[in-house]
Amino acid sequence: MSLYLGIDFGTSGVRAAIIDGGANIRARSRRSFEVSEPSKRANYWRQVLFGLLEEIPQQLRQEIKSITINGTSGTVLLCDRNGNPLDEPLMYNDNRSASVLEILKKLAPAKHTVLSATSSLAKLLWMSQLPSFSQAKYFLHQADWLAFLLHGQLGISDYHNALKLGYDVEAFEYPDWLQSLQIPIQLPQICAPGTPISQIRSELAFEYGLSPNCLICAGTTDSIAAFIASGANSPGEAVTSLGSTIAIKLLSRTRIEDAKYGIYSHRLGDLWLAGGASNTGGAVLKEFFTVDELESLSHQIDPTQKSDLDYYPLLKAGERFPINDPNLAPKLEPRPSDRVEFLHGLLEGMSRIEAQGYELLQILGADRLTRVYTAGGGAANDTWTDIRRHHLGVPMIEPNNSEAAYGSALLAMAGSMM
Ligand code: ADP
Structure with a gap:
């Protein structure tokens, strides 16, 4: 049997749904999110993600052909060259970056989606002033980083998460005004949501009894995943x-x-x-x-x-x-x-x-x-x-x-x- 796993990292809990090829639900699980200390947040996400994999019955795990994770839109983090988080992730509603909004208004086109205190780009500019930024190599969304834990490829995102980073989802590129900011960090390479990125890391497949051919796909945001679930098309x-x-x-x-x-x-x-x-x-x-x-x-x-x-x-x-x-x-x-x-x-x-x-x-x-x-x-x-x-x-x-x-x-x- 071919099974497919969707994981929803929401704001108050994590849920998983396993479906078969007929889109019927075969298993579900959920875990509530405890509010954790900001500096421990990313580590906690990692624990919850692997805990959720462990909860899936063994006979289903080996049948999973692909996995997609959706994260909360606008929750972002900086990582070093090995994908280790630097500083705390900034949550979707963190508006500390309001302080860089005036600067951003001079750089981005008028009325652009990034012109909000909680946009990913505002957060990146704010983070670029932190002492830890000197060690930062990658800027990722929550869903990107969680998928990285599974596939091991750094610097990849999807165009739903990247919209508020300023990615041009019509031309499929970072616009000139954004590139000319020359923020010294690797902006994610952008894929269509659901695009297979790579097979699961072999050591994880072994540890969790997953198929070594299980594909990890590019993610999406929570609200778009919910829209897709509705059946509206x-x-x-x-x-x-x-x-x-x-x-x-x-x-x-x-x-x-x-x-x-x-x-x-x-x-x-x-x-x-x-x-x-x-x-x-x-x-x-x-x-x-x-x-x-x-x-x-x-x-x-x-x-x-x-x-x-x-x-x-x-x-x-x-x-x-x-x-x-x-x-x-x-x-x-x-x-x-x-x-x-x-x-x-x-x-x-x-x-x-x-x-x-x-x-x-x-x-x-x-x-x-x-x-x-x-x-x-x-x-x-x-x-x-x-x-x-x-x-x-x-x-x-x-x-x-x-x-x-x-x-x-x-x-x-x-x-x-x-
Ligand atoms: P969120 O995730 O935004 O917190 P939910 O989708 O869980 O919201 O919905 C919670 C909201 O639904 C509550 O604010 C509550 O007032 C509303 N609600 C719950 N039951 C009913 C009902 N029978 N009729 C109208 N609203 C309801």
Whole structure:
């Protein structure tokens, strides 16, 4: 039997999914991430990765033909010539590099994706000021380094992880402005996500009972792996993630970019995955309701009726997408005494924002929205789905799967057939 392993290094846990050639799940495992001391973080990732391999039943391990790892987008580290991490990795949301943003604005084209305090390039510039930088040879994303541990090749990344490093995913090269920065480090060589890089290191194959022919493929980011898992694959198909915040991704034949709204497009084969994220979402619901209340009160809402409330639910002032206003105030008044009515207003407000987001992507040139898959904690709420269907005016589809590990396993399968 041929099996394919996807590993998802998320922000709070690591998950693995093993699928067979029919894309059926054969095994799963997960481990929670303990918050570790920053200086020990990379070492901890290594332990968790190998621990996860050990958890896979022996008879399945030897059948694995390929492995793909997705990492958290924007989590990066510097390594020496042997791939040993120097200093702590910088996590996706680390914004210490805000201090180099003014410099970066003078170097990168206006509105470029790298012009954010948490972009990989901003992080690299910030790291270049550290004393340890003199020993640095490679700059890698989390997924690149973890894959390196398995295949042993340094300096390789994929064009999903490398988008925020400034790699030109249309021309397949580092642009001139980036090369002219002459940062004295080896920027990763970029492959299509899922491309087989090399067979697993022979000593690892021996130690973990894996096939010596097992291929390690180029990785991707967590949110793209989750998109791939959903099954959405045609222009006009979209995935909304109803997590703490609401993120939308629309598959399109056109590439859409607008830094003002935080909109950018990832390449997905011959198509583009245009996306944006609002600050509204489940975190606001959690502020007012328990998960049990969300469930029971939602059942009492009539989704065919319009709420009289006109909310813009935010935890604090500031929104980027679909309205770009760092001072946009939350709108949560008037507050009815009836909690069912209040929840109705919140779900409706969020549905309106989601619909406005898709409208903005289409105004900017993305393909017409045809159907929406839903992932995240809010996907379980059928009342919300009904309200959303009304606002979006397209069929709402349940994803095949919403686990990033499954999406990475699909990439591994595709990679093994390249
Ligand atoms: P994240 O990974 O962004 O933290 P999750 O995808 O785990 O988010 O989803 C968690 C969110 O889902 C919480 O903020 C919670 O408010 C929301 N949520 C959980 N259950 C429901 C429900 N039945 N209806 C609406 N939202 C829900």
